[in-house]
Amino acid sequence: MMDALSVVTQLRDLASEPQNREVIVQDQGCLPGLVLFLDHQNPDVLLATLHTLRYLAELSLNIPTMKNELGMMVSLENLIVREGLSVDITALAQEVYDILSAPANPVRPTPERQQRKKSQFFINSSNKKAKSVTLHIQGLDSTDQRGLCEEALLKVKGVISFTFQMASKRCTVRIRSDLPTESLASAIAATKVLSAQQVVKNEAGEEVFIPLNPSGVEVQQNSAIPDYLPEEEESPEREVDRAISRTTAKEASSGSWLNSAASFLTKTFYW
16 A cells, blocks of 8 residues: 555656656656645655755756746745654755755757656646646634635535645645636635635746635535546545545556556645
């Protein structure tokens, strides 16, 4: 059975091979997963995650993408000042942060790079029917409020999965591409105690909050198990203080580690 440590250890080993680094960073599931790992409580997971990021940053082409990944720099900053961690973790977090913060010379993409950018590192991870939205949720101060938010999001038809980062009051939601972000805000506002703003990056690469108008938005609710995207393969599962995902049943295409990692990282984010 896969867990966070086994997944990030395998990913670290893959990242240690130079030929894998660009593909890993361009995959739609890897970087968001690594950002979430930076909030993990297990020091072994943190160290393996930082080693993975350090390997990936050795390819200069990866640095702008890594730096602009939502939550990356903030999570590294939090890790640098986090108490109770080993010197190795703190030092490596600082090193990765410094590398990503340093000015980088832009490299003009070649046709070969453009083609490789379209590669799938994990099975079904580049499904264009889905998108990820990061929300800052005012009032997300306790497990009770998180429970209210979970219930609200689970009622919205078109929500695939979501992950909480309680320390920063954020929720990363994977939704169908045709679902308006305002629908999420409307569902959250219906709790009467929570409100949501969208987190995006501006032209300067800084994270900013975009107000969402929840009024007048019709929210389609689930009356039964919805018809989700083909990439969703397993039954609903829940792990406390981490993530929730609803999926539909589908025959597994392979027993390989890559398929398992795809399920763990790009679909469920159960850590």
